[in-house]
Amino acid sequence: MAISDFLASGIERLDRQLLFTAEIDKMTTVLRRTRLLDGSRCENDAEHSWHIAVMALLFAEYAIEPVDVSRAVQMCVVHDLVEIYAGDTFAYDVVGNRDKAERERLAADRLYAQLPPEQGALLRALWEEFDAMETADAKYAACLDRIQPFLHNTLTEGYTWRDGKTDRAAVEKRMAVVRAFMPTVYAWIEANLDRSIAIGWLRA
Amino acid sequence: MAISDFLASGIERLDRQLLFTAEIDKMTTVLRRTRLLDGSRCENDAEHSWHIAVMALLFAEYAIEPVDVSRAVQMCVVHDLVEIYAGDTFAYDVVGNRDKAERERLAADRLYAQLPPEQGALLRALWEEFDAMETADAKYAACLDRIQPFLHNTLTEGYTWRDGKTDRAAVEKRMAVVRAFMPTVYAWIEANLDRSIAIGWLRA
Numbered sequence: 001m002a003i004s005d006f007l008a009s010g011i012e013r014l015d016r017q018l019l020f021t022a023e024i025d026k027m028t029t030v031l032r033r034t035r036l037l038d039g040s041r042c043e044n045d046a047e048h049s050w051h052i053a054v055m056a057l058l059f060a061e062y063a064i065e066p067v068d069v070s071r072a073v074q075m076c077v078v079h080d081l082v083e084i085y086a087g088d089t090f091a092y093d094v095v096g097n098r099d100k101a102e103r104e105r106l107a108a109d110r111l112y113a114q115l116p117p118e119q120g121a122l123l124r125a126l127w128e129e130f131d132a133m134e135t136a137d138a139k140y141a142a143c144l145d146r147i148q149p150f151l152h153n154t155l156t157e158g159y160t161w162r163d164g165k166t167d168r169a170a171v172e173k174r175m176a177v178v179r180a181f182m183p184t185v186y187a188w189i190e191a192n193l194d195r196s197i198a199i200g201w202l203r204a
Numbered sequence: 205m206a207i208s209d210f211l212a213s214g215i216e217r218l219d220r221q222l223l224f225t226a227e228i229d230k231m232t233t234v235l236r237r238t239r240l241l242d243g244s245r246c247e248n249d250a251e252h253s254w255h256i257a258v259m260a261l262l263f264a265e266y267a268i269e270p271v272d273v274s275r276a277v278q279m280c281v282v283h284d285l286v287e288i289y290a291g292d293t294f295a296y297d298v299v300g301n302r303d304k305a306e307r308e309r310l311a312a313d314r315l316y317a318q319l320p321p322e323q324g325a326l327l328r329a330l331w332e333e334f335d336a337m338e339t340a341d342a343k344y345a346a347c348l349d350r351i352q353p354f355l356h357n358t359l360t361e362g363y364t365w366r367d368g369k370t371d372r373a374a375v376e377k378r379m380a381v382v383r384a385f386m387p388t389v390y391a392w393i394e395a396n397l398d399r400s401i402a403i404g405w406l407r408a
Contacts, residue, residue: 005359007399009392017262018392021352022359024258025241028251037229047232050254053281054228058221058323070274077257077277119262148225155209155226188213188222195211 013116020114026084033090033160034149043152045080045088052076052144059144062182065136071126075141078123079130082107091149091174092166104131139181146178147185154192158201167203168193217320224318230288237294237364238353247356249284249292256280256348263348266386269340279345282327283334286311295353295378296370308335343385350382351389358396362405371407372397 003022008015027046034043043051053076060067080088085107089096108127112120129138150171153160161171171193172179179186196202207226212219231250238247247255257280264271284292289311293300312331316324333342354375357364365375375397376383383390400406 003359005361007358007392007396009395011388014266014388014392018355020262021255021259021355022241025255025356027254028240028247029242029244036232037226038233040233043232044251046254047248047250050231050250050257050281051225051229053254053257053277054285055225057278057282057327058224058319062218070278073257073277073281074261074274077254077281078261081258115262123261151222151225152229154211155207157209184215184218188211188218191213192211 016114016116017119023111023114024081024084027081030080030083030088032088032149033163034152035156035159037152037155039156045083048148049077049080052079052141052148055144055148056141059147059182059185060140062184063136063140063143064181064183065139067140068137071137072141072144075126075130075137076144078126079141079145081111081123082127085110090160092160092163092170133177139177143178143182143185146175147182147189150175150189150192153201154196158196158199161196161202164203168197171202220318220320221323227315227318228285228288231285234284234287234292236292236353237367238356239360239363241356241359243360249287252352253281253284256283256345256352259348259352260345263351263386263389264344266388267340267344267347268385268387269343271340271344275341276345276348279330279334279341280348282330283345283349285315285327286331289314294364296364296367296374337381343381347382347386347389350379351386351393354379354393354396357405358400362400362403365400365406368407372401375406 006019028044030045031042032045032048036043053073056069056072056076060069082104086103089100108124112124129135130141133139133142175189178189197204210223232248234249235246236252240247257277260273260276260280264273286308290307293304312328316328333339334345337343337346379393382393401408
């Protein structure tokens, strides 16, 4: 592809929106550690974001506080956009997570400056809310962001846990928001942790 | 993967929701004709659905009627789910489009039966509304569903138009909803059609 092939519309605002749309196609090239369920390859950020957006329509009943599903869906579709420039930081990568916040802030500056200002601010606010995990909608979206790869791991023989560095305590820490905000689903997670350790998919 | 590895939660409703979540991962294997912008491969339905869901947050100002953006985003994330069983029907495939409606209806029966009934009905209603293209929200989502692959084509030298069967009239027919519902964007489409024919990316 050549972005130089882009034909300007004559309306600067529309051009920005179309070019931003083209730019975020790069989400398809940001690979995660999660394996697709057909085992063919690792999932990318576009696929993951879509997957949890659909989940947002289905799991609100397990949240301990009322959730605005439509806001959560929107948060899900934009929550990883900064990774276009900041890259995906593996949840269990201790070193990579040290400067994650700073890398993502700089990425957000760069990404959202490409949109008309009030639209950049809107998408950025959704991401910041997600990242802060303080509102009910953000906690719900964060839970889905944890449950989806967890489900994948239970169906791919613990694929992403087999790096030799991930143990039960690390997964429990990552799943803490689910434990607190969606305890019914957490009971299922806990049973899976027990089994995964018994089978040898995850270190105790 | 083995879906037989799924550990039941003891709550039938939750199991259905989790298994449905696993099932729709198959969207990552439904390939479209659209090329990713890095040229590496064809886009899949999960990526496409995510992409137009983000667009739904950005382009409502060009719709000739007020649009409920949050409903449109939801419609975008579910609009192609039936293709898990019905497959993607190329927009310019005349034969494939003859029995598309019937194939997709059967696919919807099969897919949505896997969810708790009221959730299956909710997702199906969103898809049916999208497909009927009668409400403003559905027309808006349908426009995005056309604009996104069109944008990709303009940035990949008309990749999907090079099947020898697609001509300007076919693309114009496909873009009719944009012409009617988002005329400002359609002006940009028309200019691109002129250029694409001049360059030889599209047959006149």
